[in-house]
Amino acid sequence: MATVPRVKLGSQGLEVSALGLGCMGMSAFYGPAKDDADMVKLIRHAVDLGVTFFDTADMYGPYTNEVLLGKAIKDIRDKVQIATKFAFSRDANGNVSIRGDPEYVRASCEGSLKRLGVDCIDLYYQHRVDQRVPIEITVGEMKKLVEEGKVKYIGLSEASASDIRRAHAVHPITAVQIEWSLWVRELESDIIPVCRELGIGVVPYSPLGRGFIAGTKIEELANDDFRKVAVPFFQGDNLEKNKLLLERVAKIAEEKKCSTSQLALAWVIQKGAPTSVPIPGTTKIANLEANVGALGVKLTEVDMKALEEAVPATDVAGTRYTAASLRSTWQNARSPPLSSWTGSASA
Incomplete structure (x- = not known):
């Protein structure tokens, strides 16, 4: 299999493979944690x-996914680029809040460095916007971490x-990670144009609809897999309606002589080119190799249009998160004005 080409992610100088690997499902949310040795x-x-x-976050586990990734790259650090994230804070009782105050930003970074076993994080994300701390304050502290x-x-x-514009004015933003797939398209009217205008790379997560486009069957998921209860387009009538859309994609994939997942991933790759790097997650070697194979699937403008007509954004049934979870996403979350900051911690 041909090696994965390298691309520039954004305009700040970061160079990565044209396809990344999301590591979350190895440790959290998609059923029980997988065997460390197998994931390494x-x-x-x-x-x-x-x-x-490689993409991880301190909340995956929590914390265990960073440790796992650190083990895997220990003696090949110079060959890889590590992205991790902060924002979800847990108190002694297990309650979760979103924090972007300077003290938390710095403490989170120190924790991630230690768990990953690295001296420097290649790409450090604010996982979710803190609606109590102006984004200028959060990014200001992130800027200090870069300077250090x-x-x-x-x-x-x-x-x-x-918020992307406000953050970018404080320190150049290299990438915005956001859900993007044939099933999730709303960002194309707002987020994508801003990123392209500012020279910011885009990192689509869940480019295969949290596995749905790859053939994941809800009835085969573990009881503690969050997709069973927290992804509405996997539920009830929504699922049945979306299966009909998937059949249309499968038909086009057959014509293109590739798998349905490869076709959908190729669409994301080409839709975001030249500075978009999807990070499909998997815990299986075969799926990893299939995803890499998607880089060889070339789609014409006619193909792209056919796919988008086969899955009209307005026809996808259900939402990507529950209403409660959507409150912290770009569709609802907004950073408060800088003038509101009093210097108090968010938590």
Whole structure:
């Protein structure tokens, strides 16, 4: 299998593989944590294929996913680019809040560095916008981490267009991580144009609809898999309606002589080109290799249009998160004005 080419992610100088690997499902949310040894093998195999861009976060586990990734890249640090995130804070009782205050930003970075076993994080994201702390304050502290050599580049995840602009004015934002797939298209009217205008790379997560486009069956998921209860387009009538859309994609994939997941991933890759790097997650070698194979699927403008007509954004049934979870995404979350900051911690 041909090696994965490298691309510039954004305009600040970060170079990564044209396809990344999301590591979340190895440790959290998609059923029980997988065997560490198997996941280390998978990550190392990804590197052998040319995948060098790995995505994690302190909340995955929590914390265990960073430790796992650190083990996998321990003796090949110079060959990979590590992205991790902060924002979800847990108190002694397990309650979760979103924090972007300077004290928390710095403490989170120190924790991630230690768990990953690295001296510097290649790309450090604010995982969600703190609606109590102006984004200028959060990014101001992230900027200090860059100046101190603890972080190379900074990013945002699930931030609104206005917050992206405000953050970028404080320190150049290298990438915005956001959900983007044939099933999730709303960002194309607002987020994508702003990123392109400002020279910010886009990192689509869940480019295969949280596995739905790859054939994941809800009835086969573990009871503690959050997709069973927290992803509305996997539920009830929504699921049945979306299966009909998937059949249309499968028909086009058959014509293109590739798998349905490869076709959908190729669409995301080409839709976001040249500075978009999807990070499909997997825990299986076969799926990893299939995803890499999607880089070889070339779609014409006619193909792209056919896919978008097969899955009209307005026809996808259900939402990508529950209403409660959507409140912290770009569709609802907004940073308060800088003038409101009093210097008090968010938590």
